Amino acid sequence: MSETSPRLRAELDGVPAYKPGKPAAAGGPKAYKLSSNENPYPPLPGVLETALAAAGSFNRYPDLACTALVAEIASRFGVPASHVATGTGSVGVAQQLLQSTAGPGDEVIYAWRSFEAYPIITRISGARPVEVPLTADEGHDLDAMAEAITERTRLIFVCNPNNPTGTVIRRAELERFLDRVPPEVLVVLDEAYREFIRDTEVPDGVELYRERPNVCVLRTFSKAYGLAGLRVGFAIAHEPVAAALRKTAVPFGVSQLAQDAAVASLRAEDELLGRVGSLVAERERVLATLTGQGWTVAETHANFVWLRLGERTLDFAAACEAAGVVIRPFAGEGVRVTIGESEGNDLFLQTAAAFRKEL
Numbered sequence: 001m002s003e004t005s006p007r008l009r010a011e012l013d014g015v016p017a018y019k020p021g022k023p024a025a026a027g028g029p030k031a032y033k034l035s036s037n038e039n040p041y042p043p044l045p046g047v048l049e050t051a052l053a054a055a056g057s058f059n060r061y062p063d064l065a066c067t068a069l070v071a072e073i074a075s076r077f078g079v080p081a082s083h084v085a086t087g088t089g090s091v092g093v094a095q096q097l098l099q100s101t102a103g104p105g106d107e108v109i110y111a112w113r114s115f116e117a118y119p120i121i122t123r124i125s126g127a128r129p130v131e132v133p134l135t136a137d138e139g140h141d142l143d144a145m146a147e148a149i150t151e152r153t154r155l156i157f158v159c160n161p162n163n164p165t166g167t168v169i170r171r172a173e174l175e176r177f178l179d180r181v182p183p184e185v186l187v188v189l190d191e192a193y194r195e196f197i198r199d200t201e202v203p204d205g206v207e208l209y210r211e212r213p214n215v216c217v218l219r220t221f222s223k224a225y226g227l228a229g230l231r232v233g234f235a236i237a238h239e240p241v242a243a244a245l246r247k248t249a250v251p252f253g254v255s256q257l258a259q260d261a262a263v264a265s266l267r268a269e270d271e272l273l274g275r276v277g278s279l280v281a282e283r284e285r286v287l288a289t290l291t292g293q294g295w296t297v298a299e300t301h302a303n304f305v306w307l308r309l310g311e312r313t314l315d316f317a318a319a320c321e322a323a324g325v326v327i328r329p330f331a332g333e334g335v336r337v338t339i340g341e342s343e344g345n346d347l348f349l350q351t352a353a354a355f356r357k358e359l
């Protein structure tokens with residue numbers, strides 16, 4: 001066998017591996033998976049039936065253009081169908097946005113720490129990641145991000161609420177930032193957790209996109225809508241960005257199961273958003289309990305909480321795991337804990353209370 005391996009792109013050498021949230025341990029006492037910001041509720045019966053019906057024809061390719069889903073999204077958000085582009089989860093769409101805008105020699109700006117796929121997909125594109133540290137209160141430093149823009153900047157991710165800290169950017173601050181971004185630079189408002197926001201000062205990106213051709217909004221069916229396993233997300237963007245997304249899409253990437261389940265989910269939105277309301281109530285309970293225990297917790301607007309534990313991060317994650325709760329540690333920084341079933345949240349809170357006493 002030859003010693004020489006095929007030549008691969010040098011950019012891949014610097015690409016960190018995506019770390020998925022650890023699964024809950026199989027067997028033994030019940031364990032709770034609070035590590036991937038998933039929706040703990042099982043599929044709605046109607047949505048499940050729709051998906052199962054679609055499964056009956058998976059010998060056929062899906063609808064390439066996701067026609068019914070695009071039409072449903074367009075009518076739900078009051079945008080032209082030509083401004084809607086779907087993909088294999090919103091991370092798939094984010095990767096298409098990079099393929100459409102950036103390559104070697106270009107720069108991509110985002111806050112750090114933020115969604116861990118940003119550095120991965122940026123490096124894969126060949127562009128240089130420009131990471132702007134979060135502020136002391138765990139939010140985006142939009143002034144520093146605006147100052148980081150150069151002639152080489154092609155795309156800026158703004159994660160609102162931010163994963164993993166849960167912090168939000170409010171209307172006036174976001175508009176001031178958008179006013180500073182040159183029109184040829186694409187701003188991607190990643191709103192994966194939009195449905196969990198209750199603060200009316202946080203703008204809906206879809207309203208901001210309407211007047212701004214360089215703003216693209218990313219949404220997903222994975223979180224509030226509970227379809228993480230089906231892989232479907234979408235962007236709302238003006239032409240020519242939306243057209244570029246259609247060109248860069250993996251042909252037939254979104255399965256018919258996912259398309260039909262997403263349409264059914266939009267039609268069952270009231271029921272699904274009712275569940276989101278229960279998760280928001282749980283979030284508030286978890287936050288209040290943590291604060292009562294003496295923790296300083298970032299003000300979260302998503303379906304997770306962030307505890308900055310520094311060097312105790314992995315110890316805390318191990319304590320949670322021993323108690324039957326799997327959370328998401330970022331070694332040396334902190335832990336992100338998804339709001340799940342109340343029993344799982346309670347186990348996490350009990351662990352947090354005991355750990356706090358040791359600090």
Ligand SMILES: Cc1ncc(COP(=O)(O)O)c(C=O)c1O
Pocket residue numbers: 036037088089090091092115159163190192219220221222228231232233
């Ligand atoms: C901020 C953010 N954007 C996008 C995604 C991607 O979600 P999906 O690809 O499942 O739509 C996630 C998932 O964790 C996320 O946290």
